[in-house]
Amino acid sequence: MIKLLVDNWSSFISGFGWTVLSSIVALFFSLIIGSLFAILEVMPSKVARVIGNVYVEIFRNIPLLVITMFFYLVIPLYVVKINGFTAGTIGLTIYTSAFIAETVRSGINSVDIGQMEASRAQGMTFWQAMRYIVLPQAFKLVIPPLGNQFINLVKNSSVLAFVAGFDLMYQGNAIASTTFETVNTYIVVGLFYLVITLPISYYMQHLERKLA
C-alpha cells in the first residue's frame, strides 16, 4: 500500500488539491446563496417565500449526481462551455446551498420572533433587523449543523469523479484501473478524505460541547 502511495503520489496529491479547492469554492458560494434563500423563505412577501421554497425543495430532493450531470452535459450544449471541474463545483454549490438554506432558516426561526418585531417597532427595516439583530444570533446557532454540511460537502465532492473533475476519487479510479490494486487504492483515497473531514468533525464536536 505504501508503494502504491509513493508510485502515484503526484496523482493523489493533485486529486487531493482539486478536491480541497472544489470544496472551499463550493462552501463559500453555497454559504452566500444558501443564506440568501433562507432569508427569502422568511420574508414577509409571499412571492419571495414561494421562490425560496421552490428552490430549496427542488435541489434538496434530486440526487447531486443528476444535478452535476445536468451542468456537465446539458448546459454546454445550449448555454456555455464549462469543464468537468467547474460543472461539478457548480452542482455541488447548488445542492449544498439548498441544505444550508434549510439550516439557516431553522436558525432564523429559532431566534425569538419578539426580537424581530421589537427591532421593526424601533424603526429598523426588515433588512436592517435581519442584518444586525437576527442573523448574528442565527449563525451562532447553526454553526454546528453548518460544520456537518461542510463535511458532507467534502464527501459529496467525490461526485466530480463522474464528470472527469480530476478530484481524489477520479484519480483513485484511474489508479485502480491501471494498477488493479482496487481495494488498496480506495483505502488510500479514504485516508486522504479523512485527513480533511476528521479534523473538521472533531472540531465541530468540540465546538458543540463548548456552546452547549
Added chain:
Amino acid sequence: MQNWIDAYSWINIRFLLQGLGITILISVISVVLSFIFGSILGIIRYAKIPYFSRIIGFIIDVVRNLPLLLIIFFTYFGLPAFGFKPDTIPAAILAMTFFESMMIAEIIRSGILAVDIGQMEAARAQGMKLGQAMWHVILPQAYKKMIPALVSQFISLIKDTSLATIIVVPELMQHGQVVYGQNPNYIIPVFVIMAVMYFVVCYALSLLSKYIDSRMA
C-alpha cells in the same frame, strides 16, 4: 439532437420505473436495518461504557467522514477477500446500512442528549434501572425530536442509492444508463425524467415528515 419522443416510449419508462422500484426497495430495507443498528450504536456511544464506547465512537466518526462511494467500493470489492461475495443488491444494502447506521447513531445520540438530563435522574431516582429509564422515558421523547432529522436522512439515502450504479446495481440510475445505451441521444431526456422520479419520491417523503411534525407539535 436529443430524441425526446422515442426516449419516453412506454417500454423505456417502464424499465426506469422498475429501476425506481429497486431504488425504493434498497432504501426501505436499508433504512429499517440502519435504524435498528443505529439506535444500538448510538446508545452504546451515549452510555460511555469504558473503552467499548470509545472504540464504537471512533468507528462511527471514521465511517461518517468517508464518502459513501468508497464504502460501496469496499463492500463490493473488499469483502470477497474475506470469503463473503455479496451480489450487487445485497452489497448495496449492506453498504448503505453500514453507512447509514453510523449516521443515524449520531442522530440518536444527539437526540438522547437533547432530552433533559434531569429526566434521566428523576427516573433513576424513582427506582428505574438505566435500561428501563432509557426505554420508557428517554427514547420515546428522543425519537419524537429526531423525526425530521431521521426523515431527511432517509431522503438522502434514497438519493444516495444512485451512487450504487458504480457497481452496476440495477437501480434507477443504472437503468437510465441502459436506456441511453440503446441510443446516446436519449441521455438528456433520461436524466430529466430520472430527476423528476427522484424528486417525486423524495418530496413526498419530506411533505410527510412535515405533516407528522405538525401533528406532533
Added chain:
Amino acid sequence: MKKFKYVTLLITSLLLVLTLAGCGSQPLSSQNILENDKKSNTITWGVKADQKLIGLIDVKDGQEKGFEIDLAKAITKKVLGKDGKAKFVTVTSQSRIPLLKNGNIDAIIATMSILPDRKKVIDFSDSYFDAGQSILVKKGSSIKSVKDLNGKTVTSAVGSNSVDNIQKIAPKARVLQLPDFAQALTALKSGQGEAMTTDNVILAGLAVENPGYKLVGGTFTTEPYGIGINKGQGDFKKAINKGLKEVIEDGTYNKLIMKWFGNVPGFDYKEVLRK
C-alpha cells in the same frame, strides 16, 4: 449498566462469528472452477450491460443481448454440453477484473483487450474478436488522425486501455475519462472534448444514431479481445479455448458476427470474420 454489558457481549460475539464465518470458505486458487461449473452446470460470465450490439440489457425483458452474450452462450454449450447454462453478471470496465479475482464471476467477456499489464493479474483465452482503437469526431473536424490529437481534449471511458494508448501515441492530448461510453459521446457533443476514442466496434455502434459524427484515421492499434480467466485455472482455460475453437469451426461465430455487425455503417464486418 448491566443490561448494556449484555448488549455489548452480544454484539462483540456477533462480530466475531461473522469474521470467523468469513474465514471458513476456501481460497479461490485452490478451487477448480471447471469442476465447480460442471457440478452446477452453469458458467457465470461477467458481461457489459450498456454496450449496444455487444452486451446491452433489453429494456423489454431485462435480458442481456448482444454479440458477446450470444458467444458466451455458444461457448457455454460447448464446454458443459447442450443443457449447460450461462449466467450473466453485468460488469463495467472498472469492476470486471476485481470481480473476477474475487470469484464473483468465472470469466469475463466484456470488450477486454489482451494486454501485457492485464496478463500480470489474470489469464486470457485465445482472442475471440479483433478490434482496433479509432477516433470519432464531428464531421468537418480538423482532426484527421491520431497524430492530430496532440494539444486536443479527448473523451473516453474509465477503466479502458484506450487512455493509455492515446497517451503513448499522442502524449500531448488531454484525456477525460467518463463513467460510460454514452456519456463520453455526450461530453464530446457538449464540446467538452474535440474527439472521442475507444475501440472501433464501440464507436461504430455509437455513430449509428449520430450521423453528424464519423470515424477517422482508421485503427491505430490492434485490440484482440480475450476472455478473462483467473490465474491457476488451466483446466478451465483449456476448456474455454476448445469451446471457442469449436464455435468458430462450426460456423456459429461468423453467423453471430453477421447477426450483430452485418450492417453497421463505418464498420467492415468482413475484416473480423474467422475461417
